[in-house]
Amino acid sequence: MPLSIEEILETVRMTEVEHFDIRTVTMGINLRDCASDDLQRLKKNIYEKIMRVASEHVKAAQKVETDYGISIANKRISVTPISIVADGYYPEDLVEVAETLDRAADELGIDFLGGYSALVQKGFSRGDLSLVHSIPDALARTKHVCSSVNIATTKAGINMEAARLMGEIIKQTAEKTASKDAIGCAKLVIFANVPEDNPFIAGAFHGVSEPEIVVNVGISGPGVILRAIREAPDELDMASLSERIRKMAYKITRAGEFIGKRVAELQNVQFGIVDISLAPTPMPGDSVADILKAMGLEDVGAPGTTAALALLTDSVKRGGMMASSHVGGMSGAFIPVSEDAGMIAAVERGSISIEKLEAMTSVCSVGLDMIAIPGDTPASTISGIILDECAIGIMNNKTTAVRIIPVPGRKAGDSVDYGGLLGKAPIMKISELNNNVFVNRGGQYPAPSRGLRN
Amino acid sequence: MNQLKEEDIRKIAEEALRQLGHSASPESLEKVVKATVSKLESSGNDVVEEWKEVKATRLKSKHDRIIITAFGKNRTGILAGLTAVLAQHQCDIIDLTQKLMQEFFTIMLLVDISESSSDFESIKNDLIQKGEALDLKVIVQHEEIFNAMHRI
Numbered sequence: 002m003p004l005s006i007e008e009i010l011e012t013v014r015m016t017e018v019e020h021f022d023i024r025t026v027t028m029g030i031n032l033r034d035c036a037s038d039d040l041q042r043l044k045k046n047i048y049e050k051i052m053r054v055a056s057e058h059v060k061a062a063q064k065v066e067t068d069y070g071i072s073i074a075n076k077r078i079s080v081t082p083i084s085i086v087a088d089g090y091y092p093e094d095l096v097e098v099a100e101t102l103d104r105a106a107d108e109l110g111i112d113f114l115g116g117y118s119a120l121v122q123k124g125f126s127r128g129d130l131s132l133v134h135s136i137p138d139a140l141a142r143t144k145h146v147c148s149s150v151n152i153a154t155t156k157a158g159i160n161m162e163a164a165r166l167m168g169e170i171i172k173q174t175a176e177k178t179a180s181k182d183a184i185g186c187a188k189l190v191i192f193a194n195v196p197e198d199n200p201f202i203a204g205a206f207h208g209v210s211e212p213e214i215v216v217n218v219g220i221s222g223p224g225v226i227l228r229a230i231r232e233a234p235d236e237l238d239m240a241s242l243s244e245r246i247r248k249m250a251y252k253i254t255r256a257g258e259f260i261g262k263r264v265a266e267l268q269n270v271q272f273g274i275v276d277i278s279l280a281p282t283p284m285p286g287d288s289v290a291d292i293l294k295a296m297g298l299e300d301v302g303a304p305g306t307t308a309a310l311a312l313l314t315d316s317v318k319r320g321g322m323m324a325s326s327h328v329g330g331m332s333g334a335f336i337p338v339s340e341d342a343g344m345i346a347a348v349e350r351g352s353i354s355i356e357k358l359e360a361m362t363s364v365c366s367v368g369l370d371m372i373a374i375p376g377d378t379p380a381s382t383i384s385g386i387i388l389d390e391c392a393i394g395i396m397n398n399k400t401t402a403v404r405i406i407p408v409p410g411r412k413a414g415d416s417v418d419y420g421g422l423l424g425k426a427p428i429m430k431i432s433e434l435n436n437n438v439f440v441n442r443g444g445q446y447p448a449p450s451r452g453l454r455n
Numbered sequence: 456m457n458q459l460k461e462e463d464i465r466k467i468a469e470e471a472l473r474q475l476g477h478s479a480s481p482e483s484l485e486k487v488v489k490a491t492v493s494k495l496e497s498s499g500n501d502v503v504e505e506w507k508e509v510k511a512t513r514l515k516s517k518h519d520r521i522i523i524t525a526f527g528k529n530r531t532g533i534l535a536g537l538t539a540v541l542a543q544h545q546c547d548i549i550d551l552t553q554k555l556m557q558e559f560f561t562i563m564l565l566v567d568i569s570e571s572s573s574d575f576e577s578i579k580n581d582l583i584q585k586g587e588a589l590d591l592k593v594i595v596q597h598e599e600i601f602n603a604m605h606r607i
Contacts, residue, residue: 004522004598006552006563008605013524013594067576070596213462252604259603269470 015253016071019224020287023257024280026062026264027077027115027200029207029215029273030054032086040094043087044101051078051105054214059110061267065260073260074221074282074422078106079205080116088128092135099139099146106145113188115205117148120195122157123445133163136170140185141177147203153193153391155398159446164391167191168384168440172407175376179409182417186406187371191387193394193401198274199330204367204402215273218261219330221280222253224287226313230295242296243316250277250320258325276330277321278366279313281341283424289313289334290343301344302353310334311364331400333366339419339426340371348427349416355429359386363393368402373417373426376409382431383407384440396449467491519569520549520598523582527591529560537593540585541566544573565598 015021035046055078062076080086080102087098099117106114117139119129136148152163171186178185190203197208200217207215229245237245258275265272281289290301293309314333321328336358338344347353355372362368368390374383387403394401406426408417413430471487525537534553541548541564550565568578579595586593 003550004565004601004605006554006561009522009524009563009601010561012596012601012604017592017594067579068597069600070594071600255603256600259600269466 012256013070015222015225019222019228020282020284021071021222021225021253021256023071023073023218023260024221025075025077025112025200025202025219026058026073026261027079027205027217027219028055028058028268028270029079029198029205029211029217030081031207031211031213032081032083032116033209036086036088038089040090040097043090044098047080047086047098048101048105051080051102052109055105055109055111057268058264061264064267065263069260069263071256071260073264075112075202076110077200077202077205078109078111078114078116079200079207079217080114081207081209082116082118082120082132084119084126084128084132085209087132088126090128090131092131092138095132095135096138096142099135099143103143103146111145113147113202113205114145115147115149115202116207117146118150118206120151121160121163122151122154122193124160125163133166133170136189137173137177137185140174140188147188147190147205149190149192149195149204149206151192151195152387153395153446154448155194155395155452156448157445158448158452159193159388159391159395161388161440161443161446164387165381165384165440165443167387168380168382171383171405172380175407175409182411182419183376183406183408184419184423187404187419187423190402190404191390193391194399195402196330196400198276200274200276201278201280201331201335203404211273212271214270216261216265216268216270217273217276217330218257218264219276219278219280220253220257221282221287222249223279223281223289223292225249225253226279226317227286227288227292227295230292235297239312243312243319246313246316247320247323250317251324253277254321254324254328258327272327274327274329275321275325277317277325277328277332278330279317279334281335281337281344282422283340283342283345285342288341288343289336290341290347294343300350300352301347302357306353306357307361307364310336310361314364314366331366335367335370336361336365337370337404337424338372338429339424340422341424345425345427348429355386355431359389359393362390362401363397363399367400368394368404370402370404371406371423371426372404373406373408373411373428374431375413375428376407376411378407378431381435381437381440382433385436386431388440388446391446396451398451464488464492519567521566521568521575521578521595522598522601523564523566523593523595524561525563525586525591525593526559526561527586527589528558529555530589533560533589533591534562536585536589537562537564537582540578540581544568544578544581545571546578
């Protein structure tokens with residue numbers, strides 16, 4: 002059946018009016034074969050491998066953009082967790098490795114490089130601990146490098162020492178990048194149940210069970226879904242609303258998979274997965290919050306918001322699963338604050354609190370994302386927030402995360418502007434109640450019984 | 456470090472096979488691969504550069520049907536302007552639909568560019584330039600993306 006003019010115009014409208022784009026094409030690169038007991042040699046191996054393997058990544062993505070008229074916002078790289086590649090080194094050595102990664106990303110024209118990471122859900126190896134301690138300096142001295150630490154899984158429980166330590170690391174990262182409103186914290190995320198094939202930043206890394214080289218793709222289409230919901234009459238029931246979302250999710254996932262496969266094919270590497278998460282941008286109309294409002298809420302934060310988000314997330318998954326054989330990563334809806342114009346406005350109006358956002362993370366794809374908090378927040382409070390998110394994650398068998406920014410010198414009600422995709426972050430008020438004894442208990446938080454599924 | 460890894464040599468062989476085509480004899484393939492390997496090994500630090508060249512050859516499009524969408528205020532010479540550009544590039548128009556809604560004009564062309572001596576990018580640029588002269592927004596895309604999105 003030939004294409005109809007309506008179908009063609011729909012695609013054109015998605016890309017031209019509704020900001021439908023591919024958020025990221027992320028090339029995952031295995032760096033385990035770069036390991037060496039000589040630091041200079043290790044750095045050289047890593048640099049040369051990335052430069053060789055990803056030499057055409059940006060060019061291939063640009064070619065696909067031109068050919069198909071769909072823009073690819075970011076070209077990224079993810080690598081094997083550096084705590085594994087560079088196990089046995091001291092924190093100051095690891096900072097040099099981070100700088101090497103940054104140099105490679107810069108020279109290749111890569112927007113972000115993820116994988117300055119450690120997986121410590123059941124305890125630290127020496128390499129893990131070195132890496133975690135090196136994070137503040139590594140993020141302060143690099144531009145493109147992103148870091149993530151997985152501290153909990155449904156099978157292992159929560160590493161309590163890691164939860165406590167990460168509160169401090171976040172504070173130190175904020176201090177070290179204080180002159181830039183703690184932007185280092187925007188490149189650091191703490192996970193529970195982290196997926197190994199996630200193309201999104203800051204949590205992207207190339208998992209140890211991944212192939213040598215792979216291309217994963219993340220789509221972004223809140224604007225497209227928003228139109229589908231806005232055109233729905235008020236009387237439309239929930240199942241029909243869900244169907245509208247599914248149909249749109251299907252189309253954008255198909256486009257995403259197609260684009261990802263082409264980028265992979267051009268570089269003669271394996272295609273991995275499509276992450277069908279709806280990723281908002283600060284641009285007007287490209288907002289997940291606006292979708293929730295269009296479903297019939299005065300503002301995000303109104304009672305019913307969590308239910309609306311759950312419907313959105315599930316409908317997107319259903320549509321995406323039909324569209325692609327390989328759906329992976331997070332695949333749901335992101336609800337970052339600073340990266341979503343509707344969410345920023347809701348915080349500024351006082352419609353939504355961090356507690357409501359926490360509740361929403363139990364049904365969205367990730368967690369408390371890009372939330373700025375007062376600079377004098379103690380590390381133990383941040384650790385407590387991390388623990389709450391981990392508990393939601395391990396109990397519900399889902400990925401949760403915390404990317405939180407204690408901005409030095411700022412108080413609740415202030416605002417910081419990071420520009421670009423990171424957007425503008427209003428400083429949110431958080432609880433000042435003391436949790437010291439609880440977060441300092443240490444040990445291993447036991448895995449929930451639902452982790453025993455064999 | 457001038458020694459290539461087995462993985463690299465395998466990739467070179469695959470690339471050579473792709474470029475020579477599957478009808479190539481094993482002897483000619485071996486010759487090409489050996490020549491490439493020895494060249495790479497002797498050139499030392501230029502390995503990255505060499506790879507760039509080898510990989511850059513992949514960046515050629517093999518799909519040859521494009522869809523042109525143009526819209527703007529109706530005026531004379533829109534169709535003539537666009538088709539003149541296509542004729543210049545020896546492109547074959549397969550299908551054409553247009554719609555006029557009040558003063559707003561939309562046109563869609565399905566075009567085969569396989570016989571054209573120009574590449575996709577120069578055709579696209581010329582069409583967009585022509586569109587600007589006619590106050591039209593012109594979008595040029597390969598057909599496959601539409602099939603991916605609208606056909607199960």
